[in-house]
Amino acid sequence: MSLARAVTFALDGIASRRVVAEVDLRVGLPAFNIVGCADAAVRESRERIQAALLNSAFAFPGRRITANLAPADLRKVGPGFDLAIACALLAASEQVPVAALERWAIFGELSLGGEVRPCRGTLALAEGARREGMPGLIVPRAAAREAALVDGLAIAAVSTLREVVAVLREEVAPPPPPDPGHAGATERLEDLDDVRGHAEPIRALVIAAAGGHNLLLAGPPGTGKTMLARRLPSVLPPLTHTEAVEVTRIHSVGGLRVGEGLAARRPLRAPHHTISASGLVGGGSSPMPGEVSLAHHGVLFLDELSEFARPALEALRQPLEDGRAVVVRRQRTAIYPARFMLVASTNPCPCGHAGSSRCRCTEGDMLRYRRRLSGPLLDRIDLLVHVTRPSAAELAGEAYTTSSSARATIAQARERQTIRFAEEGIAANAQMSPRLLRRHARLDAAGQRILSSAYERNHLSARGHHRVLRVARTAADLAGSPRICAEHVIEALTFRQDATTVQLAA
Amino acid sequence: MNDATTAGCDACLRRTHLIALLAGRIEHERHRRRLPEILALPDEGLLGAVAGREVAAVRQRIARFDAPAARRACDAAGLAAICRHDVRYPARLLDAPDAPAILHVAGDPRVLTALVEPMEAAPAVAIVGARRATGYGVEVARALGRGVAAAGVTVVSGMAFGVDAAAQDGALEAGGPTVAVLAGGADVPYPASKRRLYERIVGRRVAGQRPPAKDPSPTAAPAGASAGARQVTGCAVSEMPPGFEPFRWSFPARNRIIAALGGLTVVVEAAERSGSLITAELAAGLGRAVAAVPGQVTAPQAAGTNALLADGAALVRDARDVLDHLLGPGAFEAAGAAVPGAGLEPRLCAVLEAVASGLDTAGRLAGGPSRDAASAEEVRRVGLALTELELLGRLRRDPGGRYIVVPGAA
16 A cells, blocks of 8 residues: 545634645655645655654655645645644555544644644644544644543544554554643632722723723823723633633634633733734734734733824724624635724823823824824724822722622623623624614613713714713613613713813814 | 895905905015005005016906905805994904904804994903913913803904914803904814814804805804704904915914904913914004913923013913903902802712812822722712713813813803
8 A cells, every 4th residue: 555645634714624634655766745735834844754753763665755735725834734644654654554544633743753742723623623523633632632622522632653653553542631621710810909099990991891892091101001901801701611612712723822721711912012904903824813813702902002003903993893803815715703802091192191290292292192093993992081190098098899899790780781682683782783772772861961961062972972872871781770870871971082082173 | 145244345345355366475575574564555555565566467456356246255155244444343453553454254243243342341352372282271271261251251362273272162161252363264264173163163064174155144053963052152253355265474464353352462372483472462562461371481382471471461370360450350250250169069069179179080089188098989979970060061171081170160
């Protein structure tokens, strides 16, 4: 027998496609070629495979070797095909039984010494194996906890090429994967009880978390904007199992936290402001999920929002609107989920000291500074809160709240929304369209009077009007009130974005 | 269109037309003689002085001048035209030898024609200052505009970026009268970014940058839904014909109108060699009082105002100072300006007084300066009260989010 094939899987977006690694041996000058739309890392696997075979005391056939990765129209990226090609080569040279390769899907990267290394996207690849009806899967031991999240698939968690061969020859039982478990479940999240003062920003965080609203923190440098934003995940409800699997899948495809098993907490992504548009929403010659997708079901924190490049901010619009990022590269379209809460921070003016006598910015400077942010992005941000320096009394005192008590209130508010929106196809108040606002955000007479007068007195723009309604709905949900009353409207108006922008534009 | 809206005698309309025709030449002539001298010349003298080689052509064009057509143009732009021979023309402008021939008015002309009365009966204050104003300057200008207008005194300014616009915005907030003197046509919002302010002053919407095509009656109900019930309390004024695009000289020229309309000229922030100082100089030349708001001696935006103070200008700290200088001491109380907390529930009144004492965030207010930090719920209650006061117009938030008391807002 001089032809053998092994089944493996290739990443395609956050899903995977079945790929067959075929190896053919024939008489001729010794050579080793890999064909089938393979990138540089795949072609380099020739060197790794040869060294790994020899260093694991297997024979490397001195013949003309051709490896093909089919289908040939799918671009194969990365070193994860090493192990499948090596196994097919061993079968073609009759060092392992050919029939064994029908029972196992195989992937992993080889080291020169014959160790098997983990590669990204293990969960998506395992799901592909399950979907294609493969009975078993041989995965690198370091990534096996992820593969074990998929039910109905025999997993062999291997660490060396010799171990793989022993499994294929049925000399040993397939080594089981380590216990899946929650990675990092014991790690303590940053908690609101570390925060002194900042009552208003904390309240804004709670409202944002309860209604899924995007949030803008404005304040001078060093007042605690970043500290506050980092604590948002601690008040969000814990990930459901489905959400956790989605987060794990994307993070694994993105090459984060390889081998850590199921994600235990909502991600917080805080990219630096020099990030490019494709870094933010995904892209690259072989598409990779961007920060918006890595923040899926979590928080995307953009510190110093006005420092981000305009194209990067513009690119955020679609994910904010649709909850997913669509990346088109070389006639292929990859769709990455991207449902996240946006928290951004900004200085109040170019020098950062607005409102104090140190500020030397002119009205024009401030208007220009704000214009950089304005437009569609700010339209998607329901809450603006000013972060000011806490007073000495506050610094010396107790924290206003703890994350666990805030989380309990938020969970109740979320529950009310789940019931309300059961048939509307949305999850939280922040997603209410004007039509849904008319249905679900009705005000009592006093609330209506306050909102109308705020609008007429130029405290609000027309768009701001809708944002206030959404936030007022969440304030009412937090209070357990089915109706939106004056108090909730007033609270929503406290966090309105237009407070200073409308005045500046006047 | 009736005569009350549009008037202006043929001679004054022709004079306005002549100046518009010679606008480019006046720009050249400014290098040789002072602008007030040029603008004070009679028609023939002006032609001889600035027209140069174009004198024959200009003379021909002015001979073909069609006064009824000019009136129709004003009507179409929704402007009232008040000429210096009209009884409604503010006499105080005639203190200057170069007083404008015609004032074109957008908005409610009564705001302007009220100034026909002598200064004591119809007081007006010119509030001017830097376009590149600091937050402090904008804040002070807005407070002055509001306080002065709340006392019923007309706020005159140029609607420019920075101090001018802030003063007029403050006047509108108080619902008081304000006059914007523009360098270009009175039907064109200038600067364009202040279009919203212009619309609020004249009480109607402007479509894009074009003047509205129909229903030009200046007192017509405004088109904006939110402005339906609002009374028009302002007007925009220009000596130039409708649609005129300003030249460089147009700005010092309009400054002379601002200076002449105000009984007192207050400069809020001005760098050295600022246009606002020209206004102050013109005001002094007309025998009007000049006042200035002090600034930090290290701030370039305060160099001009501090220099004015050093030269003997009156010092202005708040609207009360302005009214004292304009109307005599004690006028502020007589004008019915209220104490900060008047007319409020005790709950809100207490919060307002605390803000007035310098506690500027909800956390500080709830905790007070010496006690332990208050509970979150207490802070939330205070926050609600602060927003209520803000919506009532008693408090404002500075760009850093801190609360400040709006003076004269009762």
